[in-house]
Amino acid sequence: MSDKTILVMEDERPLLEVIKAKLEAGGFTVVTARAVEQAMGYLKEGVKIDAVWLDHYLLGKESGLDFVAQLKADGSAWREIPIFVVSNTASPDKVQSYLRLGINKYYTKVDYRLDQIIADIKEFLETKNE
Numbered sequence: 001m002s003d004k005t006i007l008v009m010e011d012e013r014p015l016l017e018v019i020k021a022k023l024e025a026g027g028f029t030v031v032t033a034r035a036v037e038q039a040m041g042y043l044k045e046g047v048k049i050d051a052v053w054l055d056h057y058l059l060g061k062e063s064g065l066d067f068v069a070q071l072k073a074d075g076s077a078w079r080e081i082p083i084f085v086v087s088n089t090a091s092p093d094k095v096q097s098y099l100r101l102g103i104n105k106y107y108t109k110v111d112y113r114l115d116q117i118i119a120d121i122k123e124f125l126e127t128k129n130e
Contacts, residue, residue, distance in 0.1 A: 004050040004125055005029040009039050009067065011058045019053060019114060026118050036062035040070065049081055051121055054103075056087040056094065065094070068101045082128070084121055086112075 006028045010016040013034070020030045031047060033039035035058050043049065052071075056064040064085060071078045083103040087094075090108040098106055104124065107117055 003029075005031060005048055006051050006053055006121065007031050007033065007039060007042065007047075007049045008053045009033045009036075009058060009064065010053070010055045011035075012055075022114050022118055023053075026122060028122075034058060035060040036067045036070070039067060043078055049078070050125060052081055052083045053117075053121070054083055054085050054087075056085065056089060065097055065101070068098060068103060072102045082121075082124060084117065086117060 004027075006023050008016060008019050008023065008030055010019060010032070011034050016032055016034065020032055023030045031042055031049065033042065037060060054064045054067065058064060058067070064087070068083055068085075070076070071081060071083065073079075079102075084105050084107065085098050085103050086107045086109060088109050090106065095106050105120065
């Protein structure tokens with residue numbers, strides 16, 4: 001699985017480092033961003049991203065919802081990148097907004113362990129490539 005790169009977007013640096021370490025221990029290559037602008041920069045530079053781990057709250061003016069809207073926009077070269085939203089908040093409206101835009105799954109941080117989310121992403125990517 002080490003040929004898969006996950007873009008982790010999280011504004012809280014300590015949590016970002018924990019997620020990165022756990023994903024790397026799981027065999028992934030990890031690229032991190034704390035703002036939409038930074039993440040879009042990686043994509044525009046041609047960094048191959050196989051999946052996105054996305055928090056709703058990010059640094060800067062744009063949120064995770066803004067990022068998903070950009071990725072899933074008509075004609076976007078990145079429309080097919082799977083997106084897994086992992087956030088503290090799960091208002092039904094917010095979850096529905098993400099699902100309407102085409103994310104793969106929405107996790108509420110308090111309801112899932114990091115290991116479970118990583119296992120789900122790994123399984124999704126393995127199944128997708130069969």
